[in-house]
Amino acid sequence: MPTVYVTYTPKNNGKPPENLISAQAGKETLQLVPVEIGSDKLNCIQAAQRAGVFIPHYCWHPALTVVASCRMCLVEVGERKPDGSIAMTGKLVPGCQTPVKDGTVVVTNSQKVVHEQAQTLESLLLNHPLDCPVCDKAGECLLQDYTYEFGRATSRMIDLKNTPANKPDLGPNIALFTDRCIMCSRCVRFTREIAGTAELQIINRGNHSEIDIFPGEPLDNKLATNVVDLCPVGALCSKDFLYKHRVWNLKTQNSVCPDCSTGCSIHLDGNKNIVYRLRPRENPQAQGYFMCDEGRLGYHYINSKERFLRPLRRQDGKLTPFSYDEAIRTVRQMLKDAVAKDAFGVVVVLSPFLTCEEAFLLAKYAKSLSKAVQLALGPVPIVGEDDTYPKDRRGRPIQPVKFTIRAEKCPNRQGVERILRHYQGQLIAFDEVVRQAEAGKLQLLYLAASYPPRGDGWLTAEQAATLGKVGQVILHDLYPSRASEIAHVVIPGGAFAEKDGTFVNHAGLAQAIHWAITPTGECRTEGQVVLDLMQRPGLLHAATLRKELASEVKAFAALASGDLGEYGILLDSTK
Amino acid sequence: MPIPESDVKWVKTPTIGWVEQMYIPAIVEGLRTTVRHSIATLFGSGARTQEFPEVEPKLPANYRGVHRLNRDEKGRVKCVACYMCSTACPAHCIDIVAAPAPKEWQSDPVHGYPREKYPETFVIDELRCIYCGMCEQACPVDAIELTTLYDLTGLSREDMIFDKEKLLAVFDETTKPDAKYPNPIRTRSGKLGPASELPPDQGLTFSSTAQS
Numbered sequence: 001m002p003t004v005y006v007t008y009t010p011k012n013n014g015k016p017p018e019n020l021i022s023a024q025a026g027k028e029t030l031q032l033v034p035v036e037i038g039s040d041k042l043n044c045i046q047a048a049q050r051a052g053v054f055i056p057h058y059c060w061h062p063a064l065t066v067v068a069s070c071r072m073c074l075v076e077v078g079e080r081k082p083d084g085s086i087a088m089t090g091k092l093v094p095g096c097q098t099p100v101k102d103g104t105v106v107v108t109n110s111q112k113v114v115h116e117q118a119q120t121l122e123s124l125l126l127n128h129p130l131d132c133p134v135c136d137k138a139g140e141c142l143l144q145d146y147t148y149e150f151g152r153a154t155s156r157m158i159d160l161k162n163t164p165a166n167k168p169d170l171g172p173n174i175a176l177f178t179d180r181c182i183m184c185s186r187c188v189r190f191t192r193e194i195a196g197t198a199e200l201q202i203i204n205r206g207n208h209s210e211i212d213i214f215p216g217e218p219l220d221n222k223l224a225t226n227v228v229d230l231c232p233v234g235a236l237c238s239k240d241f242l243y244k245h246r247v248w249n250l251k252t253q254n255s256v257c258p259d260c261s262t263g264c265s266i267h268l269d270g271n272k273n274i275v276y277r278l279r280p281r282e283n284p285q286a287q288g289y290f291m292c293d294e295g296r297l298g299y300h301y302i303n304s305k306e307r308f309l310r311p312l313r314r315q316d317g318k319l320t321p322f323s324y325d326e327a328i329r330t331v332r333q334m335l336k337d338a339v340a341k342d343a344f345g346v347v348v349v350l351s352p353f354l355t356c357e358e359a360f361l362l363a364k365y366a367k368s369l370s371k372a373v374q375l376a377l378g379p380v381p382i383v384g385e386d387d388t389y390p391k392d393r394r395g396r397p398i399q400p401v402k403f404t405i406r407a408e409k410c411p412n413r414q415g416v417e418r419i420l421r422h423y424q425g426q427l428i429a430f431d432e433v434v435r436q437a438e439a440g441k442l443q444l445l446y447l448a449a450s451y452p453p454r455g456d457g458w459l460t461a462e463q464a465a466t467l468g469k470v471g472q473v474i475l476h477d478l479y480p481s482r483a484s485e486i487a488h489v490v491i492p493g494g495a496f497a498e499k500d501g502t503f504v505n506h507a508g509l510a511q512a513i514h515w516a517i518t519p520t521g522e523c524r525t526e527g528q529v530v531l532d533l534m535q536r537p538g539l540l541h542a543a544t545l546r547k548e549l550a551s552e553v554k555a556f557a558a559l560a561s562g563d564l565g566e567y568g569i570l571l572d573s574t575k
Numbered sequence: 576m577p578i579p580e581s582d583v584k585w586v587k588t589p590t591i592g593w594v595e596q597m598y599i600p601a602i603v604e605g606l607r608t609t610v611r612h613s614i615a616t617l618f619g620s621g622a623r624t625q626e627f628p629e630v631e632p633k634l635p636a637n638y639r640g641v642h643r644l645n646r647d648e649k650g651r652v653k654c655v656a657c658y659m660c661s662t663a664c665p666a667h668c669i670d671i672v673a674a675p676a677p678k679e680w681q682s683d684p685v686h687g688y689p690r691e692k693y694p695e696t697f698v699i700d701e702l703r704c705i706y707c708g709m710c711e712q713a714c715p716v717d718a719i720e721l722t723t724l725y726d727l728t729g730l731s732r733e734d735m736i737f738d739k740e741k742l743l744a745v746f747d748e749t750t751k752p753d754a755k756y757p758n759p760i761r762t763r764s765g766k767l768g769p770a771s772e773l774p775p776d777q778g779l780t781f782s783s784t785a786q787s
Contacts, residue, residue, distance in 0.1 A: 133657030246662070
C-alpha cells in the first residue's frame with residue numbers, strides 16, 4: 001500500500017497515535033504518522049488531514065483549482081527510502097500544490113515551517129485594517145484563527161496602511177470591504193469555474209491588487225453568495241446578513257434546503273428563535289460544497305409575523321381562533337363523522353413539503369380510519385427548467401455540470417410519493433382531487449399543505465373555487481392564502497426550520513433535518529398535530545418514527561437504523 | 576497567541592503549621608483591628624460614617640455606577656455595535672441592534688476611518704446589571720463606561736431600562752463643566768480605541784490619513 005508520512009504535532013491532552021514511528025532525517029529526529037492513501041490523488045494538505053494533522057491554508061479549496069498564492073500552507077517535504085532513511089528536499093513547498101506519493105514525508109512543524117507561517121501571516125496582515133469589532137466575519141474568520149494559532153501577537157508595520165475604498169454594491173446581495181481582502185482569489189476562481197459567469201477579477205498589481213467587477217456588470221448570478229462563504233476573511237459580506245448578528249451567538253443545526261429537489265445540505269444558523277442565515281454544508285452525496293441564492297435567501301418567511309399562530313375555525317364566515325385541544329377534538333370528530341358517512345368522499349392531501357415522518361403518520365392515521373379514505377399528493381410546484389452551472393458569459397450552460405438548481409421547487413416529493421404508493425397503491429395527483437370535487441363526490445378535504453409563500457400561492461383561483469364546494473375543508477398552512485379562504489378549520493403549519501424529520505431529494509437521498517427554532521407562537525408542527533389526533537402520547541421523535549417507517553414501508557427499509565448520518569442515505573442503493 | 580505551556584505557573588496551596596491551625600493568632604489580629612477602629616471612631620477623628628443623604632459622599636473616581644454611552648468628537652454615539660460588551664456581560668443585561676451607519680457618517684471619517692456600523696438601539700437593563708465593569712473592559716472603542724452616578728432610582732421597572740438616548744444623556748450630564756460627579760478615572764481620551772486607531776508615535780496627524 002502506498003504510504004505517506006506526516007509529522008506528528010502533539011496536542012494538549014491528546015494521546016499520540018499508536019502507529020507513530022521515529023525516523024532520522026539528518027540531525028533531526030522526526031515523529032511520523034503513516035497514512036495509507038491507496039490510489040487516491042492527494043496533495044499534502046489532504047494527506048495531512050487524513051493523518052489528523054492540520055495544515056493552515058487560505059487559497060486552496062477542494063472544489064477550486066490550485067493557485068498556491070497565499071503561501072500559508074508551506075511545508076517541507078522529503079522521501080522515506082525503503083531502507084528507512086529520510087532524504088529531505090531542504091526547501092519549503094506549498095502543500096496545496098505538491099502531490100504526495102508512496103514514501104513522501106510531509107514535515108509540518110519544523111522550525112522553518114513554523115517561522116514561515118508567522119511570516120506569511122504578518123505579511124497578510126500588513127494592510128489588513130484590524131476592524132474585527134465591526135467585521136461580520138469576526139468569530140469565524142480564518143485570519144483571526146490562524147493568527148491566534150500560528151501568527152505573531154504584534155505587527156512591525158510602521159507605514160500607513162493601504163485603505164482602498166469599499167465597494168458596497170459589488171452585487172445586489174454582496175458587499176466588498178476591499179481593505180480586508182488577502183487576495184486569495186477564491187471568489188474569482190469560483191465565478192470562473194463553478195458559476196462560469198466570471199464577473200470578478202483582480203485589478204492592479206502587487207500591494208495595490210483589488211477584487212473588482214467591470215463597470216455596470218455586478219456580481220449577480222444565482223450562485224453569487226457562495227463567495228461569501230468561500231472568503232476566508234471578512235472582505236465579501238452578504239448584505240442579507242450584514243450587521244444582523246454576531247456569529248458567536250448563532251446556534252447551528254444541520255438541515256436541508258427546502259427550496260428545490262436538489263436538497264442541498266445546509267447549516268441553519270439561528271438564535272433566540274430567529275433564523276438568521278442558511279449556509280451550505282459540504283455533502284458529496286447531495287450537492288457538493290455550494291448552494292444557490294434562491295434557497296439561501298428564501299428563508300425569511302419563517303420569521304414573518306403574518307404566519308398563522310393559533311388554530312382557527314370559521315364562524316359566521318370569519319376565521320376565529322380557538323384552542324389546540326378543541327381543534328384536535330373538532331378535527332378528529334369531523335373526520336370520524338365523515339368517514340362514517342362516506343369514506344370514499346374523504347381525501348387527505350399530502351404536500352411535498354411535509355417530512356417523510358409526517359406524511360407517514362398522516363397516511364397511517366387516515367388509513368386507520370377507513371381503508372377507503374383517499375390519499376393524494378399536493379400540487380408540486382415546478383418553475384421553469386433545471387438550471388445548470390457553470391454557464392458561459394452569454395448564459396449558456398457548459399459541460400461538465402457542477403451545480404444544478406432544479407425546477408421542482410419542493411424538498412420531498414420523492415419521499416411523500418413513496419409513502420403514498422405504499423398506502424394508496426397508485427398515486428392520486430392533485431388535479432384528480434379537483435376533478436372529484438368538481439363532480440361533487442367529496443365531503444371532506446384534509447389539506448396538509450404548509451407551502452412557503454412563493455409566487456402566486458400554491459392554489460390557483462379556479463382550483464380554490466372548485467375546492468370551495470367541498471362541504472368541509474381542514475387545512476394545515478403557514479400563511480393566509482386562497483386555501484385558507486375556503487377552509488373551515490385552519491391549523492398552523494410548521495416551517496422546515498422547526499421540524500425534525502427526513503427529506504428525500506431528487507436522487508432518492510434521504511437526509512435528516514433538525515429543528516433550529518421552536519415553532520412560532522402556539523404552533524405545533526404537522527407531525528405533532530397528527531400524533532395528537534392519533535392519541536399517541538409524547539412528542540415527535542424523528543429517529544423512532546424513522547425506524548417505524550422503515551419497518552412498515554418497504555421503500556424506506558434502508559433507514560432501519562434511524563440514524564441518517566451527516567450525509568444521508570441513498571434509499572435505492574441497498575435494493 | 577495561545578498561552579504556551581512554559582508560561583503557565585502552577586502555585587501550590589501553602590501548608591499551615593500547628594500554630595496557625597489553632598487560629599488564635601488570626602483571631603487576635605482581627606480583634607486588634609476592630610478595637611483600633613472602635614477607639615478611633617469614639618475618641619479620634621477617624622470616623623468612617625457619613626451622614627447620607629444630608630452629606631454627599633465622596634466616591635473614588637473608579638466607583639462603578641450607572642453606565643453612559645460616550646459621544647465621539649462630532650457628537651455621535653461612539654459605539655460601533657460590535658457586541659463585545661453584551662458578549663462579555665455576565666448578567667446578559669445589554670441588548671444591541673446593529674445597523675449600517677447613516678450615509679453621512681460613512682462619508683465622514685473619524686481618525687481616517689469611516690463609520691460603517693452603529694447601534695440602532697442600545698438598551699441596558701440597569702436592574703439586571705451587576706455593575707462589574709466587564710462591559711467597559713471589553714469595549715474596543717471606549718464607548719461604554721460606568722460613571723460615579725450612584726443614586727439610581729426609578730418608579731417602575733421600565734424606568735430602569737436605559738435606552739440609547741438615556742445613556743447618551745448620562746454622558747451629557749456627567750461631562751458638563753460643572754458636573755457634580757467626577758469623570759470616571761478609566762476614561763482614556765476623546766478618540767476611538769485601539770481597534771480603530773493608527774499605531775502610536777508615528778508623528779502622523781489623523782487628518783493626513785484620511786485619504787480615501
